[in-house]
Structure formats: structure tokens, C-alpha cells
Amino acid sequence: DTAVSQTPKYLVTQMGNDKSIKCEQNLGHDTMYWYKQDSKKFLKIMFSYNNKELIINETVPNRFSPKSPDKAHLNLHINSLELGDSAVYFCASSPTSGAVYEQYFGPGTRLTVT
Amino acid sequence: KNQVEQSPQSLIILEGKNCTLQCNYTVSPFSNLRWYKQDTGRGPVSLTIMTFSENTKSNGRYTATLDADTKQSSLHITASQLSDSASYICVVTGSSNTGKLIFGQGTTLQVKP
Numbered sequence: 001d002t003a004v005s006q007t008p009k010y011l012v013t014q015m016g017n018d019k020s021i022k023c024e025q026n027l028g029h030d031t032m033y034w035y036k037q038d039s040k041k042f043l044k045i046m047f048s049y050n051n052k053e054l055i056i057n058e059t060v061p062n063r064f065s066p067k068s069p070d071k072a073h074l075n076l077h078i079n080s081l082e083l084g085d086s087a088v089y090f091c092a093s094s095p096t097s098g099a100v101y102e103q104y105f106g107p108g109t110r111l112t113v114t
Numbered sequence: 115k116n117q118v119e120q121s122p123q124s125l126i127i128l129e130g131k132n133c134t135l136q137c138n139y140t141v142s143p144f145s146n147l148r149w150y151k152q153d154t155g156r157g158p159v160s161l162t163i164m165t166f167s168e169n170t171k172s173n174g175r176y177t178a179t180l181d182a183d184t185k186q187s188s189l190h191i192t193a194s195q196l197s198d199s200a201s202y203i204c205v206v207t208g209s210s211n212t213g214k215l216i217f218g219q220g221t222t223l224q225v226k227p
Contacts, residue, residue, distance in 0.1 A: 043217040056214055090157050105157030
């Protein structure tokens, strides 16, 4: 009965490759998010989708492209991977967008670019 | 600039002892403040959420306080257990419709037997 799931959990790849991380939530939520946690442990918002519509798009290189095929899924595709992309990426969901709603996080995907 | 700063960066305590973690923020306008617990290798899990009108909220052995005037919050852990070993992250949300969270860097707590 996993609420927010991500695949893969670990991803090791070489510079220049293209990779995708998948996220699914079974909570019936309307809003999903992608966060990046760097080596200093700060979590930063990257993107947010509400009902498949992009509502948050932080200053992220355009090599990162989110795709939301439906409300329950938000995938992250990364082109031309760079060493600085190494981090843990978290997916999250909330009932809908807005400051008051609880966000539920997935287990994270540790991306290592060599 | 909207920022959230936490102290101490890390803390070691003995099992059964109490501890208090601090959070200062400069986020404006302010909507709510949350404390999350993040176990190693896991995603953050919410402990408490407080709006500006709330000055204390408890969740079991965790008690959070908020002073919206001084923009400070604390998380008090009572009778610590080994399972409390984790990172504790203070998160502030500004008044917006997007739910954008601003995270502190966390306090790493280690509880020793």
C-alpha cells in the first residue's frame, strides 16, 4: 500500500547520457512535485504539477523535463547528464496545490553521474 | 531573500534525554511552518504543521513551538529513543497557491544507548 513510489531507487550513469525517473502516487492527489536534495542536504523544489498542469517551474536547466501523463504519475527526464546532477531526487504529492496542504514524499532516487 | 536556518547542525544525545532543535526563518509572507523527520535513505515525513496563529503543536513525544513575531520555531523531543536518530528539517511555506516549500538544511540527531 505504498503511497508515493519512485523508480529506480538508485541510478548510476555516465556524463552525457539521458535518463528518466518515474513517480507514482496512489493517494488520489491532484498535485505532484519533484525536489532535488544536494550533498548539503538542502531540499529544493524543481517542478510541480496540478492536474497535469505545470504550476511551479523553478530555475532548473532545460535539460530537466517533467512529464505528467495523468494525475497519478509525474516523471522526470534528464538529458545530457552532468556531474552536478548527482543528488537524491524526491517526488511528493499533496491533495491539491496550496500552502496549507500536507505533502507526502517518496523514498527518493539517488542519481550518481560519473 | 527567503531563508530557513536551523541549529545546531548536528546533535548527539543519550537515550532517554530530551533535546530542543531551533529554526529561524525570514520567509515573508508566511503561511505555515512544518517540521519533518527524515530517516537515512528515506523521504521526509511530516511531524507537525503550524499556521501563524498557532504557537504550539504536539505529536506524541514531539512538541513544536512557533513565535511568528520573532520568526522562530523549536522542536522539542522528550524521552528520546534510538529510533529518533534522523535529520529534522524545518520547512516554511509562504502565502501562495502553489504550495512551494522552503527547506532548512536540517539538524542531524543521533541518539546513543
